[in-house]
Each structure stands twice: as C-alpha cells, then as structure tokens.
Amino acid sequence: MARLQVSGLVLAAGLLAATATGAAPAPVDAQTINQIADEGFNRGEVVETAAYLADRIGGRMTNSPAMRQAEHWTQSRFKAWGLSNVRTQPFEFGRGWWIEAASVRMVAPRPVTLRAIPIAWTPPTVGPLSAPIVVAPLRSPRDFAAWRGKLKGKIVLTSLPTPPKDETKAPFERLSDPDLAKLNTYEEPSFDPEAAGKRAERQRFRGQLDAFLAAEGAVAQASMSRSDGGLVHGEGSGYRVGKTPLLPAVEIAAEDYRRLARLAKVGEVRLEIDSRVHFEDADTKANNILADIAGSDPKAGYVMAGAHLDSWVAGDGATDNGAGSAIVMEAARILSALHVKPKRGIRFALWAGEEQGLLGSFAYVDQYLATRPSSDPSLAELGPYYAADGFPVKTLPGFAEMSGYFNIDNGSGKIRGVFTEGNFAAAPILKEWLSPFASLGASTVAAQPTGSTDHVFMVKLGLPAFQFIQDPLDYGSRTHHTDLDTFDHLRPDDLRQAAVILATLLLDAANSEAPLPRNALPTPQKVTDPFRYPDPTPTN
Numbered sequence: 001m002a003r004l005q006v007s008g009l010v011l012a013a014g015l016l017a018a019t020a021t022g023a024a025p026a027p028v029d030a031q032t033i034n035q036i037a038d039e040g041f042n043r044g045e046v047v048e049t050a051a052y053l054a055d056r057i058g059g060r061m062t063n064s065p066a067m068r069q070a071e072h073w074t075q076s077r078f079k080a081w082g083l084s085n086v087r088t089q090p091f092e093f094g095r096g097w098w099i100e101a102a103s104v105r106m107v108a109p110r111p112v113t114l115r116a117i118p119i120a121w122t123p124p125t126v127g128p129l130s131a132p133i134v135v136a137p138l139r140s141p142r143d144f145a146a147w148r149g150k151l152k153g154k155i156v157l158t159s160l161p162t163p164p165k166d167e168t169k170a171p172f173e174r175l176s177d178p179d180l181a182k183l184n185t186y187e188e189p190s191f192d193p194e195a196a197g198k199r200a201e202r203q204r205f206r207g208q209l210d211a212f213l214a215a216e217g218a219v220a221q222a223s224m225s226r227s228d229g230g231l232v233h234g235e236g237s238g239y240r241v242g243k244t245p246l247l248p249a250v251e252i253a254a255e256d257y258r259r260l261a262r263l264a265k266v267g268e269v270r271l272e273i274d275s276r277v278h279f280e281d282a283d284t285k286a287n288n289i290l291a292d293i294a295g296s297d298p299k300a301g302y303v304m305a306g307a308h309l310d311s312w313v314a315g316d317g318a319t320d321n322g323a324g325s326a327i328v329m330e331a332a333r334i335l336s337a338l339h340v341k342p343k344r345g346i347r348f349a350l351w352a353g354e355e356q357g358l359l360g361s362f363a364y365v366d367q368y369l370a371t372r373p374s375s376d377p378s379l380a381e382l383g384p385y386y387a388a389d390g391f392p393v394k395t396l397p398g399f400a401e402m403s404g405y406f407n408i409d410n411g412s413g414k415i416r417g418v419f420t421e422g423n424f425a426a427a428p429i430l431k432e433w434l435s436p437f438a439s440l441g442a443s444t445v446a447a448q449p450t451g452s453t454d455h456v457f458m459v460k461l462g463l464p465a466f467q468f469i470q471d472p473l474d475y476g477s478r479t480h481h482t483d484l485d486t487f488d489h490l491r492p493d494d495l496r497q498a499a500v501i502l503a504t505l506l507l508d509a510a511n512s513e514a515p516l517p518r519n520a521l522p523t524p525q526k527v528t529d530p531f532r533y534p535d536p537t538p539t540n
Ligand SMILES: [Zn+2]
Pocket: 320, 355, 481
C-alpha cells in the first residue's frame, strides 16, 4: 500500500515536469497504474510462470521436444488468461536437437570426469568413443597445411588454452546512478563495408574446420569454454537441414581444457566421449507464439511486447530468456485481468530461433512489416543477421500498424529504464511514461543503442522499438548461455517489478494520442571513414 501511495506522488511530480517540458501527459490514468501495480505485486503469477518454464520444461532449444512443449504450454496459458487470437507463426528453421545424456572423461594418464557439453547440432558418438587427444590450434584455413596427415584417429583440441583471468569485478551487480548515467551517451552509427564479410568468414570457418577434421580422419573435436569457473555453453550453428557437422564435438570447461593441454605436452592423454544426442526432423518449422488484446480503434494499429522463448541447452534457459518470456506473459495476464480496453491493440510475442540469429523476430518483420534484399547474395545462406541489410526496403501493409515494440532480453534483473535505440524524439515521451516508477528504480531513458536481440530488425526499419535497461545481476558473469542458467538466478521481486512496468508502458503506448515517433526508413549509409584504407590483414 505504501508503495502505491509513493507511486501516486511521483506521478503528480511527473505531470508537473511534463507540463514544464511540453510533453503530453501520461495516457494511462493514475488509477489504472495503481491497479496494474496491485495485480502484479499482490496477485502476480510471474514467478510460477518462470519456474514452470525453467524447472519443469527446462532448456528450450528451437525445435527440440522441450521447445515444442513450451510452445503448447505458453499458448494454453495465454488462452486461460483470456487473451484473444492466440496462435503460432511458423517459419522455416531446420533440425531439432537435444541431449539425452553426455559424459566426457579423461581415461589416461588418470581417470577424471570433465565438465563438458556436446556442441549443439553435432552428431552423437556411437557408444563411448575413446581416443588420444592432440592440441592442434586451427584458427583459419591457413593453419590446415601444418596439420595435414597428423590427426587420424584423434580427438582434436582445436584451440590453444588461453590463460586464466584475474576476476576483479563483483560477479553480481546492480546498476548505480553513475552506471545509469553512463548509458545515456549516444554512440553514432558507423558503416564499414568490410565488416559483414569479416563476420561471415568467421562463421563459415566452423564448417570448414569440421570438414577438414573429418577428411583427415579425426574422430571428434573439442573446444575450450570461453568462461572460467567450470562453466560450459555448448552453442553451435549447424541447425539447417544439410548443414549438420560431420564430427561429434564437445566444449570442455576452461580449467579441464587447460589441464588436458598441459598433460598433452608431456605425454599421451586419452579421452572417452559419450554423446547421446538426438535430432528431430518431423517438422523443420519453428513457431513464434502470438497473443492479442484487441484495440477499440481498428485504424490505430497495435503495440507489442516480445521476448524469446527459445534458449541454449546447457542450463534451464531461466535468465535467457525464461525471465523475459514470463514477464511478457505476466504483462498480458495483468492487462487481461484488468479488462483494459485500449485504443490500439496490444500484441504479445514469444520468439523462437533468437539464439540462432534473431530468426523468429526476423520472420515476423519479413512476413508482416517489410522486406529487404540482401546486400551481398553470398551472405544470404548465413541468415538474416548477416544478410537482411540491402535496399530498397519494401514496406508491407502491416508496417503502418506497428506503433511501438518493447523487448525484454537482458537477463532477469529488474527494469531500470529504456534504451531509446537512436529514437531521439521518443526520449521525452518514454521518460514521462516511466515517471511513476522512479520509486521502483526505473526512470532512466538512455540514448545508447543496443543490439543482439529481437528489436534489432524493427529498429533497422526505423520503427519505434526499444530494449529495456535491466540490472545485470550475475547474467554476464555466470548465467548467460551457461549450465548455471537456472531458476536460482532469478529474483522474484525483480520479475514482478518488470511485469508491472511493462504492462503500464504497453498501455501507455496503446492509449497515447499519437503513436510513438518513428525514425526514417533506412536508405544506403555513407562509409563512416572515407579516408581509411582497406585492412590489409586477411582474416583467413
Ligand atoms: Zn541468449
């Protein structure tokens, strides 16, 4: 109760400030804000939703049996809460893949069970595979010649061990006021015509390396975790039909990998890999999940919130991004429970294929908002993340209807504000809409653009699409894509706070007189530094 009174006071202060700056007053009346807070804080279900996704269903790799289960369960929740038009949006993806059981052991010179995980979409071993290792650093096709004829029958450790890092930063953090202030610095966009090609070369090398090792008669590939502390990830990229890697491959925890490499310098080391993994090919289509609250004015368009439901496989997909999915679902539940009748429709999206390059949100953009050709057809096979940047942009009828998108995918920390993603005109409006929540720590509007998640393709079209600022907690240090991504790393208070703020902002955007301002539809960029000579260092 005290919290609601404080919110009311802050709202009044916010309205005064709005008059002073000339921004329009908040479109959601104070009473409704307090009802949203009451429903979220006192009868919230977000914690149970997140627990079901993380504990009961677990890691949700796109097209895996767990993700199929999540597709069904989330739709049944939306329906039970009274959302309308609950549906899937299928799009072509590729193979499902999951781990039944896996173990990696050193069997000589002494027995040790290693912390390790199969790389996603690599094939199984046929029973336990026992073989000697060789440390063969292979960073580009230029390194292949030195190892030709030396890898037959070997488990190849394909990188040199990097030294352990001195951990000087606290692994769990909340943002201080100076941290938040630093985020409000706009980094101008830059355009380097070589950048996409270099990224693509790195991506293509994974396939080239697998083919080289298989041709040389190697029996498996092992790589080192990029994190210390026993963490493993298991990210892989061979999800497309016909692109499955040839060799079983595992990622080994950094400390275990370094030990193997040290021992291999002075004698023979044997590993036994048992990778019981499975492919699912019955349906190669992935599904976004969509659900609506109808708007009263059919000409006013809609606003939208989204989070990705898919995850990696090492953990339970709790912070990435069961938390965001549960927050989006809870915002839907709260608004439906209050029987809101917004001017614009409100759409809720749970994306698939985010971890493979924002594929689900791209499929939505491509089907409903706008299409664009690839600037370089040779990059098209690598997916939209590499290729969907050509001209001209062709808008679809749904383009005009999209009036605002809010994405949540920065772990499970509470909302501290919003990134405006280069939309300068939206900053004062978002500041005003957040003003009731200063007491909840969520008043920062930061200019810094963010990438790597599902608002990106909308931002690239100039649409008003935003990502939230969240307290990092231990997301970057421990849980992001790792085997520690479990429910324990969620904070119930933070989840409830985020759902209340998301529900309110959606209603603000749905009821505001004018839609949120857009950026211009993109046209070709000039090279940022016209006087730079091309980089003479080949990456391969
Ligand atoms: Zn992720």
